Amino acid sequence: MPKADIGLIGLAVMGQNLVMNMNDHGFTVAVYNRTTSKVDEFLAGPAKGSKVVGTRSIEEFVAALKKPRRVMLMVKAGEVVDQFIAQVVPHLEKGDIVIDGGNSLYTDTQRRVEELGKKGLLFLGSGISGGEEGARHGPSIMPGGAPEAWAAVKPIFQAISAKVEDGTPCCDWVGKGGSGHYVKMVHNGIEYGDIQLICETYHLMRAAGCSNTEMAEIFSAWNRSELLSYLIEITAKILAYKDTDGSHLVDHILDAAGQKGTGKWTSIDALELGMPLTLISEAVYARCLSALKEDRVTAAKVLPGPAPKPLKDRKEFVESLRQALYASKIVSYAQGFMLMREASRQYGWDLNFGAIALMWRGGCIIRSIFLGDIKKAFDRKKDLHNLLLDDFFKKAMTGAQSGWRSALARSLEWGIPAPCMTSALAFYDGYRSDRLPANLLQAQRDYFGAHTYERLDKPRGQFFHTNWTGTGGSVSSTTYNA
Numbered sequence: 001m002p003k004a005d006i007g008l009i010g011l012a013v014m015g016q017n018l019v020m021n022m023n024d025h026g027f028t029v030a031v032y033n034r035t036t037s038k039v040d041e042f043l044a045g046p047a048k049g050s051k052v053v054g055t056r057s058i059e060e061f062v063a064a065l066k067k068p069r070r071v072m073l074m075v076k077a078g079e080v081v082d083q084f085i086a087q088v089v090p091h092l093e094k095g096d097i098v099i100d101g102g103n104s105l106y107t108d109t110q111r112r113v114e115e116l117g118k119k120g121l122l123f124l125g126s127g128i129s130g131g132e133e134g135a136r137h138g139p140s141i142m143p144g145g146a147p148e149a150w151a152a153v154k155p156i157f158q159a160i161s162a163k164v165e166d167g168t169p170c171c172d173w174v175g176k177g178g179s180g181h182y183v184k185m186v187h188n189g190i191e192y193g194d195i196q197l198i199c200e201t202y203h204l205m206r207a208a209g210c211s212n213t214e215m216a217e218i219f220s221a222w223n224r225s226e227l228l229s230y231l232i233e234i235t236a237k238i239l240a241y242k243d244t245d246g247s248h249l250v251d252h253i254l255d256a257a258g259q260k261g262t263g264k265w266t267s268i269d270a271l272e273l274g275m276p277l278t279l280i281s282e283a284v285y286a287r288c289l290s291a292l293k294e295d296r297v298t299a300a301k302v303l304p305g306p307a308p309k310p311l312k313d314r315k316e317f318v319e320s321l322r323q324a325l326y327a328s329k330i331v332s333y334a335q336g337f338m339l340m341r342e343a344s345r346q347y348g349w350d351l352n353f354g355a356i357a358l359m360w361r362g363g364c365i366i367r368s369i370f371l372g373d374i375k376k377a378f379d380r381k382k383d384l385h386n387l388l389l390d391d392f393f394k395k396a397m398t399g400a401q402s403g404w405r406s407a408l409a410r411s412l413e414w415g416i417p418a419p420c421m422t423s424a425l426a427f428y429d430g431y432r433s434d435r436l437p438a439n440l441l442q443a444q445r446d447y448f449g450a451h452t453y454e455r456l457d458k459p460r461g462q463f464f465h466t467n468w469t470g471t472g473g474s475v476s477s478t479t480y481n482a
C-alpha cells in the first residue's frame with residue numbers, strides 16, 4: 001500500500017529541509033535523488049528515525065505515493081526540471097500533481113502548466129523563500145498554476161509555511177499559470193531594492209563619520225521602528241561582527257556584488273510590460289557597477305568629485321536617512337505592486353495583492369512589519385490602485401518627505417551615490433506631477449518623425465500632426481506605417 005502523502009525529488013539542502021519540515025508536521029514523505037547515495041546519506045543522517053521513505057528509482061518513488069500523487073521537484077532550475085517531468089509523467093495518472101518548488105523562470109512554469117494540463121496532469125510552480133532556515137522551520141510559499149491542484153496541496157504547504165503572529169500561514173493561492181514563480185521573482189527584485197537601500201544608507205552614514213559600532217546601534221534602534229525587518233536586523237549584526245583579530249569583518253569584504261539573475265528578470269519584465277520599476281532596476285545596475293571594481297579603482301584616481309564633510313552633529317542627519325530609507329522603501333513596494341498589477345492584467349492571473357503581502361510578511365528574506373501595513377492597505381481597499389494613494393502610506397510619505405530630500409541633498413553635495421533613493425524620489429515627484437515635460441517630447445517626435453501627438457484641449461485618442469518646418473508635408477508616420 002502506498003503510504004507517502006507527498007514525494008520530493010532533489011535532496012540538496014533546500015529539499016532536505018523541506019522534507020524534514022513536512023515530516024515534523026506529520027506528513028509521510030517519499031524522497032528520490034539522481035545521485036541515489038544521497039538518499040542513503042539522508043536516511044542515515046538528518047532523516048534518521050523519521051517516517052521518510054527512501055526510494056532509489058523513479059518507479060519505486062511513484063509507487064510509494066498515495067493518490068492523487070503529489071510529486072514535488074526541488075532540483076536545479078531549467079532543463080533539469082523538464083528532464084524530471086519527462087521521467088515521472090509516464091508513471092502518473094490523470095489528476096496527479098507535479099509541483100516545482102525551485103527558482104524557475106515564470107515563463108517556463110507557464111509552459112509546463114499548459115503542457116501537463118494537456119495530459120490531464122496538474123502542474124504547480126511554487127516560489128519558496130526563506131533560505132535553508134526557512135525551508136526547515138517555515139518558509140514563505142507562493143504557489144500558482146493549475147487551480148484544481150490547490151486543495152490537495154494546501155494542507156501540506158500551509159502546515160509547513162511560516163506563520164504571522166495570529167497564526168495565519170505565509171502561504172496562499174497566488175493565481176493561475178506561472179504566477180507563483182512570477183510573484184517569487186518580484187519578491188527577489190524587491191529584495192534587491194531593500195538590500196541596496198540599506199547599503200546606500202550605510203554608505204552615507206559612513207561618509208558622515210559614523211563608526212561600525214555606531215551604525216550597528218542605529219540599525220538596531222531602527223529595528224524597533226516601522227523599519228523592523230529581517231534585513232535591518234541582520235545589517236545591525238553584520239556591522240557589529242568582529243573578525244578573529246578584533247577588527248570589523250565588514251571592512252575586509254570586497255565591494256563587488258554578485259547576483260543570480262532574479263532581480264534582472266524582474267527588471268526585464270517591467271520593461272516588457274512598460275512599468276516604471278525604477279528602484280529595482282537601479283539596484284540591479286548598482287550591483288553591476290560595484291562589480292566593475294578594477295575600473296572604479298582606476299577612475300577613482302583620475303575623476304574629480306566633492307569630498308564628504310564629516311558631520312559634528314549626526315543625529316539629525318541619521319534621522320533624515322531613516323526617513324529617506326523608509327520613503328524609498330514605500331516607493332519600491334509601490335512600484336513592485338504596480339508591476340504585479342499590470343502582469344496580473346496582461347497575463348490574466350487575477351492576483352490577490354493582500355494575500356501576496358501576507359505571504360511575504362513572514363518566512364522570507366524581505367519579511368517585515370511593513371508588509372503587515374501593506375496587507376492592511378489592501379484589506380481597506382481590495383482594488384487599491386497604488387500603495388502611495390492609501391491613507392497610511394500617504395501620511396508616511398508626508399512625514400518622511402523633508403528628511404528624504406535633505407538626505408539626498410547631502411548625497412549630491414558629497415558625491416556619495418544613492419541611486420535607489422534618488423530614483424525613488426524622482427519617481428515620486430514624477431508620479432505626483434499632473435504635468436510632465438512629455439508635451440515637448442511628443443512635439444520632438446512629431447517634428448522629426450511625424451509620430452503625431454494628442455492635445456490637452458481635445459479628447460484622448462485623437463492624433464494630430466503639424467508641419468513644423470513648412471517643408472515636411474502633413475502626412476503622419478502612422479499613415480506611412482498603415
Ligand code: 2AM
Binds near residue numbers: 010011012034035075
Ligand atoms: P544530484 O544530487 O544528483 O546532483 C540541486 O542541485 C538538486 O538538483 C540536486 O538534487 C541535484 O542532484 C539535482 N540536479 C542538478 N543537476 C541535475 C541533473 N543534470 N540531472 C538530475 N538532477 C540534477
